[in-house]
Amino acid sequence: MNKNTLTNIVDTTRSPYALLRPVPIERVRLEDAFWAPRLRIIREVTIPSQHTLLEETGRIFNFRRASGKVSGSFRGLYFNDSDVYKWIEASAYSYAYQPDERTLKMAMDVIDEVVAAQDEDGYLNTYFTFERRGDRWKNLRDMHELYCAGHLIQAAIAFYRATGERKLLDSACRFADHIAGVFGPGRRIGVCGHPEIEMALVELYRTVDKLDYLNLACFFIDSRGRGVIGGSPYHVDHKPFRELDEIVGHAVRALYLNCGAADIYAETGDKSLFDALMRLWHSMTERKMYITGGVGSRHEGEAFGEDYELPNARAYAETCAAIASFMWNWRMLLVTGDGRFADIMELALYNGILSGISLDGEHYFYVNPLADRGKHRRQRWFECACCPPNIARLIASLPGYFYSTSEDGIWIHIYAGNTAEIEYKGARITLIQRTDYPWSGDIEVSVNPEKPVEFSLFIRIPGWCGEAQVRVNGERIEDISKRIERGYIRVHRLWESGDKINISLAMPIEKIVSHPRVIENNDRVALKRGPIVYCLEKADNPGFDVWDIILPNDAPLSAHYAPELLGGVVIIRGEGLVINADAFGRRLYARRKDVKYEARRVNFTAIPYYAWANREEGPMTVWLRSPEKLL
């Protein structure tokens, strides 16, 4: 294939209000023990096994049916086309990173089926064919037509950027043109019950430079909250977007909508959108987010709850919602260069997102509780299978989030061993990271420009890090805490090949507490080390029930690398007390004076939260009893 394109995930190359420009997926080569194997598993296991499931569950059949190749009834849920599109997108990113004929062939075959199902007029949705043709665009609130269209567009862009192949992109443009002919000023006023189309249209505008698409995305944002789909908070339709001040409703809907609004801001600079986004960001990160970066705490409506409503065993925290938060925070980072957005991305990535997929790469959590009795297990698939291809596309695209460039220089957001070839103002600069991150906070970056070039290197100092050191060619930067600007240390110099930066991010084991209004976490702590949130699971602690543990304030804690465990993790060992819950017997309530607990000392092992439920079943908990010494 004749490829002249680059696989940028969110292409802000020409966005006037974006500070940061992308470094595409194919320019980053992972050389680490954490992500490189995960991308390999996505490519070798996840993508092929999901392809099989798309076939087995009728999702590809539905396209063949729509194009008249086969007959029968539509299979599955009415929005299942979107799973196929997300899978294509995952395949595209994977191919961009590692061109692999098997992935390419699978994806192109599926694309052939998709394109064949498109109507003459550009419409494309396999549910609304034949007997349901007359129902097109009749129920925007519930039927996900524009949502599916958005995923088609994203898949088409990703595949085009990864391969240069226009077939699906042309199809997406025809559908987008059809949509632009139906909706818009002077045409029909409507919005989709499930946001997604907004960010897709902005990206399509960025890809084919057709202003209609950006305008239509703006129209969809502007038309929301005006009652055209019923005005419910669930659909984020209760207020015009610019008036939103609390993040509410279905979490994935709300966060995809924010992605679209942030994308529009990057193009238009509409400050009222940005202000609303910041209010929503504060609402989410300061009152409605799990320590894992998971969001949408409420099962009912897969929704954000009230402020501080963050139950642990009954956490919903859908994998897709954590991914959507990552996607939104990426866009916020691109327009601001502010590391607090990168902090939320990192938090979600290593915890609430990564928990969504098993170590074997073919089992998934839809729901990500922070405490469990052992019944909650990853599944091979779901009837509503949004999460599996979503996490596949996110991990497959990860190299595209490592770096950015700006007018002033090159930004490092994510740490992992890798070599990156970065274009900066016409020069090619090879950056090499050497690190065992996230297990170690020591990172060496060597900077290798083709020829000496002056620019700033923006080095992210994560918000979790209380003590950082940076050395440039061995020379320590003094007073570093004062030099951190919005989460980054800026090192400006004339860089020459072989220049070395050594970053040292102290990674003590931290006991984390919650805001007192999170009543479920009162008198509890969670263990965290670097970006990794820990949990206790039965598999490592067979001698007691991990829900019964109590952590004394002075409990000794130590970190150890366990290369053979769970793909290689740093575990935390400690000493705690366990109470004899059995003393309570069958009583559900008792007078305190009638209960005689006994506590015994135990040694415990904590593992990264993301890795739980990969072994035998049993209780798990993130938050450990550790009463405050206030009395």
Add this chain to the structure above:
Amino acid sequence: MNKNTLTNIVDTTRSPYALLRPVPIERVRLEDAFWAPRLRIIREVTIPSQHTLLEETGRIFNFRRASGKVSGSFRGLYFNDSDVYKWIEASAYSYAYQPDERTLKMAMDVIDEVVAAQDEDGYLNTYFTFERRGDRWKNLRDMHELYCAGHLIQAAIAFYRATGERKLLDSACRFADHIAGVFGPGRRIGVCGHPEIEMALVELYRTVDKLDYLNLACFFIDSRGRGVIGGSPYHVDHKPFRELDEIVGHAVRALYLNCGAADIYAETGDKSLFDALMRLWHSMTERKMYITGGVGSRHEGEAFGEDYELPNARAYAETCAAIASFMWNWRMLLVTGDGRFADIMELALYNGILSGISLDGEHYFYVNPLADRGKHRRQRWFECACCPPNIARLIASLPGYFYSTSEDGIWIHIYAGNTAEIEYKGARITLIQRTDYPWSGDIEVSVNPEKPVEFSLFIRIPGWCGEAQVRVNGERIEDISKRIERGYIRVHRLWESGDKINISLAMPIEKIVSHPRVIENNDRVALKRGPIVYCLEKADNPGFDVWDIILPNDAPLSAHYAPELLGGVVIIRGEGLVINADAFGRRLYARRKDVKYEARRVNFTAIPYYAWANREEGPMTVWLRSPEKLL
């Protein structure tokens, strides 16, 4: 009206497998400061205001429409007939207790509308008329037809017993005959998605002595769990009833079903039903019940959660579910004479049920959280308005739950100042209770038979009571804790008029703890005194946020009667600490070492949980932080 009937709620007078026989509503005259005013408010405020709402919301209109008196579309939800029936039932009980022409006239007018809407063939449901006539009995799982029929039958029985008037009873029998013609062995196999018909049919059998109705109730129990309505746990259709061992699914559905099964047991003695009921009772009371007696903790599906899943702020604990638990436990008490069932009734009554209605008698909770930030307020009505008429009928019928008789004597279950005229083996015995229960545990019962008569008096010693004394004509019964048999003290003698029993139930303030698996309540206590569960509410504690309080183990606590407060309540005063939650600022998570809490001493006031949200809005909590001293 020519009344020869007695208003028994569950009439076990001739039930072969019931130990206890009813003492009807009209034989008990309340003379206390707790329940007598509440029954007056039900009669004077609740029943008339609900009648107005039944009119305003179209619920009575639907009957007029069905009978052709008016035209227009059906209004509201398809099961709204049941609200009208429950309101008639409430009116009947209220009238039985206090014959009141206004109540009678209102009820009879509504009954006229109901009966006029009945079809020639006996079918009666205002939703399935005209255009939807052809849909009758088509969707048993979802459409509540048999549920509505059950409520019609219960209303008809109550009204007949209260007044002697047969009009609605005849109508109910015609409908029951119609149903018996559709369903049953050799006819259609079906069950209702929402149980209710089962207990109604048993009661109709008891009322008109037609065995078909009992047989049909048995058929409905036997046909459940065999997949005829899809087999979901939500509908308690996942297993045959006799195989159930865990209480699951929609709480009201599950508990109404248990009522029906218990009623059948009372008639048939089918031990396999009783055994299943006991398994379900242990499952509920030992693992799935709030300290308030509220049940069904999960918003999703209004359902029982997993074992120990009892969130506080996100408690569902529907008022109807607590009422259903009361109804079921009453039936269990009737067949066993075991006070543990009376304990659950009392617990629910004074807490999780009574919280469902405002002190003014015209605002209702559907959901009863145990912690709240102040947004949750009682409403005048609901689109799905099951709870308001349900609590009206429960409170209106309360005098009927005070006493029972058995072969051996007379049973006292509920304490409150009252005079009861009890028929026992042909003799009339006047029992007079004098007490300030639930605020005081001192009760004087004077026994006044027409002539000396020998029998046992069974005096309930509540399970919450750690120290009871009973004196008979001044003489103390020794070793009382050893003499309690299944929750009752039996006093056998030849009773003469003027004999006096003095019961003294110690009512210290108790600190209650939960089973450690209820993780939300770890390191927390609730305050309880006698049957009353307490909470802290902002209205009494304006100087701090009640969610911030911490109760030291040695906190001084004292009880005080406050006659002017909330209709007259005993409050608990105490001393605690509050932390400065503001020290956390806008952070949601922080390193423990970075948070410096300060705690200050405060005096606090706790009120009965049932009375919360009757004043200005503000935070409320039942469970107070009080870390276990285990470390």
